Amino acid sequence: MLNGRLYRAAFVPFVFALAIAAFSLTGRANPLRSTLAPDAFEGRPAFAELTGLAAEFPNRRPGSRGDQALAGHIARELERLGGTGAHSPEGWVGGFTVRTRRFTGQTIDGERQLTTIVAQRPGSTDAKPLVIVAHRDAAAGRARAELSATAALLELARVFAARETQRTIVLVSTSGGSGGDAGAADFAAGHSGPFDGAIVLGDLAGTRERKPFVVPYSDASGSAPVRLQRTVDSAITLETGSDPGAPSGIGQLAHLAFPLTVGEQGPLNAAGIGAVLVQVSGEHGPSSSDRVSAQRLEAFGRAVLSAVDALDSGADLPSGTQTGLLIQRKTIPAWAVRLLAAALLLPPLIVAADGLARARRRRQAVGRWSLWTLLCAVPFLGAALFAVLLGALGIIGATPSAPLPPNALSFDGAAARAVLAVLLVFTLAWLLWPMLLRRLGLSARPDSDGAGVGMLLVLLGVGVVVWALNPFAALLLLPAMHVWLLIVSPELRPRRPAALALVAIGLLPLVLLMAFYAHQLGLGPGRVAWMAVLLVAGGHIGAPAVLLWSVALGCATATAMLALTLGSSTSGPRDDDMKEVTIRGPLSYAGPGSLGGTESALRR
Numbered sequence: 120m121l122n123g124r125l126y127r128a129a130f131v132p133f134v135f136a137l138a139i140a141a142f143s144l145t146g147r148a149n150p151l152r153s154t155l156a157p158d159a160f161e162g163r164p165a166f167a168e169l170t171g172l173a174a175e176f177p178n179r180r181p182g183s184r185g186d187q188a189l190a191g192h193i194a195r196e197l198e199r200l201g202g203t204g205a206h207s208p209e210g211w212v213g214g215f216t217v218r219t220r221r222f223t224g225q226t227i228d229g230e231r232q233l234t235t236i237v238a239q240r241p242g243s244t245d246a247k248p249l250v251i252v253a254h255r256d257a258a259a260g261r262a263r264a265e266l267s268a269t270a271a272l273l274e275l276a277r278v279f280a281a282r283e284t285q286r287t288i289v290l291v292s293t294s295g296g297s298g299g300d301a302g303a304a305d306f307a308a309g310h311s312g313p314f315d316g317a318i319v320l321g322d323l324a325g326t327r328e329r330k331p332f333v334v335p336y337s338d339a340s341g342s343a344p345v346r347l348q349r350t351v352d353s354a355i356t357l358e359t360g361s362d363p364g365a366p367s368g369i370g371q372l373a374h375l376a377f378p379l380t381v382g383e384q385g386p387l388n389a390a391g392i393g394a395v396l397v398q399v400s401g402e403h404g405p406s407s408s409d410r411v412s413a414q415r416l417e418a419f420g421r422a423v424l425s426a427v428d429a430l431d432s433g434a435d436l437p438s439g440t441q442t443g444l445l446i447q448r449k450t451i452p453a454w455a456v457r458l459l460a461a462a463l464l465l466p467p468l469i470v471a472a473d474g475l476a477r478a479r480r481r482r483q484a485v486g487r488w489s490l491w492t493l494l495c496a497v498p499f500l501g502a503a504l505f506a507v508l509l510g511a512l513g514i515i516g517a518t519p520s521a522p523l524p525p526n527a528l529s530f531d532g533a534a535a536r537a538v539l540a541v542l543l544v545f546t547l548a549w550l551l552w553p554m555l556l557r558r559l560g561l562s563a564r565p566d567s568d569g570a571g572v573g574m575l576l577v578l579l580g581v582g583v584v585v586w587a588l589n590p591f592a593a594l595l596l597l598p599a600m601h602v603w604l605l606i607v608s609p610e611l612r613p614r615r616p617a618a619l620a621l622v623a624i625g626l627l628p629l630v631l632l633m634a635f636y637a638h639q640l641g642l643g644p645g646r647v648a649w650m651a652v653l654l655v656a657g658g659h660i661g662a663p664a665v666l667l668w669s670v671a672l673g674c675a676t677a678t679a680m681l682a683l684t685l686g687s688s689t690s691g692p693r694d695d696d697m698k699e700v701t702i703r704g705p706l707s708y709a710g711p712g713s714l715g716g717t718e719s720a721l722r723r
Contacts, residue, residue, distance in 0.1 A: 215240045225301055319396040509656055571606065
């Protein structure tokens with residue numbers, strides 16, 4: 120049914136697309152460097168403050184009394200640094216104006232009243248301001264490594280109070296960073312920007328290292344500007360003497376295809392404020408029992424100060440987020456990835472159009488089988504809607520829109536019951552699925568060659584829509600679009616074990632995506648399932664994405680059913696294009712001896 124020659128010929132445009140993409144590669148931006156010594160950041164006072172804060176405010180659940188008391192303490196400390204900045208014979212002094220914002224946000228404990236402290240010190244020019252953000256709340260008691268961000272923020276405030284800067288410096292103490300990032304999201308939504316960039320302080324004193332130390336990812340498509348990333352990387356290398364690491368190519372592809380990050384830089388990048396998270400424990404984050412080091416706090420505190428000094432005296436960073444792919448000191452722009460993905464979409468699209476024409480000549484009900492494929496998505500969609508309902512009714516206690524970090528994502532009894540309930544709804548939907556098909560006059564089993572063409576049309580439709588929205592996400596579907604052509608065609612369909620192996624190969628990119636995030640965040644199977652439920656219930660995976668993923672998984676289910684169907688049916692008339700013509704000549708000529716009279720014919 121599918122034309123192999125046409126499929127191979129359709130790869131010709133990919134060669135030209137690859138050549139164009141090769142010429143689109145650009146070099147990475149050079150980092151900005153500071154000319155000032157960052158030794159003004161003193162590690163001993165900062166570490167002493169960290170110890171004192173951990174003892175005075177051991178319990179800091181978001182919105183709790185401890186969290187609110189610490190917010191008041193931070194506001195008073197910043198207010199002591201002075202009001203409007205001014206010059207004196209000794210130089211630039213004071214300069215912070217402090218304001219407090221209270222709002223309601225979703226946290227790991229559900230909806231809570233939260234407080235954000237914003238301190239602003241004007242610069243000597245009207246250049247775009249720089250933002251430094253640190254959250255003060257924690258899911259567990261003490262959590263000294265997590266609290267080191269607040270201690271560093273206060274020490275940086277003391278440094279900037281006595282130092283003149285060209286750009287306005289904005290210090291932000293948020294709550295909700297332990298899960299949900301409500302404080303950072305509220306600040307990003309209500310900021311009066313534009314800002315040149317933001318540095319989010321995370322675990323700066325922990326003794327457990329996980330690279331990369333600089334996390335640039337966004338809650339939406341893209342990441343922080345490359346120059347901002349490289350500037351902070353360079354400062355860390357200079358002050359700590361160690362390589363901060365860099366996001367891997369697979370990691371970039373995963374975050375671009377399926378944006379998911381647990382740091383406060385995520386909502387800032389999504390709002391258009393280029394931001395990076397500086398954290399010793401990488402994207403995973405610290406645990407509440409991690410030990411802390413005064414030397415580590417001083418080194419990373421000075422690295423942040425050096426990066427801020429470099430950004431302060433440098434040119435403005437590019438606006439928006441970086442949407443390209445960084446590989447081997449080169450940047451592949453997003454438009455080049457889109458072009459390559461389109462070229463790889465072309466062969467299955469052309470073959471599907473040819474297969475549709477052949478199926479229509481045989482009068483096969485391709486439309487009905489396309490509907491059958493779409494109905495395979497109903498159980499997946501029903502389970503997702505049930506998860507949303509659980510969140511809306513408050514049955515799931517806390518459903519923040521941002522992903523929860525590992526230390527706040529506990530797979531307890533309530534989480535297990537919620538996951539089990541969603542799985543039961545999914546199972547029930549499949550049990551009722553044949554009844555739905557009978558009501559619509561459809562067969563539950565694919566008994567026609569048109570079922571393969573119908574499935575392929577739906578899968579390609581999803582692929583084109585995903586490509587238009589996010590070309591990196593379309594890369595996840597490309598292997599399935601190509602490999603499953605062997606299952607769709609009855610002439611090429613292998614035996615059942617090999618066909619099921621092809622189905623698995625098509626799903627391999629999705630499996631690898633899940634495995635990457637599970638490894639990156641240190642999640643087991645239970646917590647992966649729980650996070651998936653929370654992402655859907657909290658709205659991080661929006662309705663369009665839920666619909667597209669449900670249809671894509673429905674196509675995978677339909678393909679698996681086709682793989683289990685051995686042989687091909689004979690419904691509908693056949694035409695001559697079932698076999699490729701290999702002998703050319705007049706149509707009325709049947710070959711030597713066809714009419715008799717030859718010696719070979721007489722011998723018969």
